[in-house]
Amino acid sequence: MGLPLGTAAIVLVVLLWELARPTLKRALARGRELWAAHRRGSAPIGYDPGRERRAEQRARALLRSCVTEHDWAMYRDLGFLRVWGGLGARADDAPPAQASYAYLVYPHKPVVAYVPDTGELLNEYCVAFPDMSKPYGSARLPDSDDVLAKWMALTADERRLVGEANMHLPGRQVDPDRVRRDLARLSRWERELSARRAGSVRAA
Amino acid sequence: MKLLRMKPGHGEIVLAEGDVAVPEQERELIEAFRRELDAGMWAAVPTQAPGGRREAELVKSFDEVPRDAERVIFFPRAAGGSPQATR
DSSP states (O other): OHHHHHHHHHHHHHHHHHHHHHHHHHHHHHHHHHHHHHHHHHSOTTOOHHHHHHHHHHHHHHHHHHSOHHHHHHHHHHSOEEEESSOSSSOTTSOTTSOSOEEEEOTTSOEEEEOTTTOOEEEEEEEEOOOTTOTTSOOOOOHHHHHHHHHHHHHHHHHHHHHHSEEEOTTSSSOHHHHHHHHHHHHHHHHHHHHHHHHHHHHO | OEEEEEETTTEEEEEEEOOTTSHHHHHHHHHHHHHHHHTTEEEEEEEEOTTSOEEEEEESSGGGSOTTOSEEEEEEOOEEOOOOOOO
């Protein structure tokens, strides 16, 4: 009794194996392809994290050489720049009494327009500076170069940059809560900076 | 005067450097300037106003570059983009 049952079990297992083998082979091959694609995606050909870091250091030095000390400190400490709208007769770090709107410039994110007096968010201007020559396989400038490109374009020809950008309502790509938190951080940062300046003047 | 170009994966590179008062060097600067504009780059001259304000000036020809400018920065022209959502 045991022998026929055992034989039948073995035959059944072999039959199931033969039936399942093509499917298993296909699944295995697919898995290998997915794994290879994942590895390619996470480490593109020619990608060198050291080179990217050096590029960003150069870009930061260039940005620093172009903007005021106040703006550089803002970017260094907060990770974004504020550019007053309707540029013209005002100093970069003057209180926003004359500017009815301003922009927050983030690296590789849309430029966000807002009202300094109320904190109301106005628009997002989605703009990029892709270098299609892709010297190292990527069209993307280092973060600080992207910020500098936006700053130069905004301060030189705000209308032109806004015209080139895709305009959206706030919240399309940048979280409005995050922008509001950044505005609060900026406000606190400027208060602390003013207090430090006042303190150093008194000490002198 | 230095002509710089922003470059992905590198930061800025020096395209050309010379004295605009020396005709041969000015010619080289002009040629490099034209090459970049022909390649679709925007050119900006960072400036500093007497009050300390910093800004930039976009220039479309070498004639528009102030003679005393220390550098001209080329960067890819702006394009309406739609990067991945960052929320």
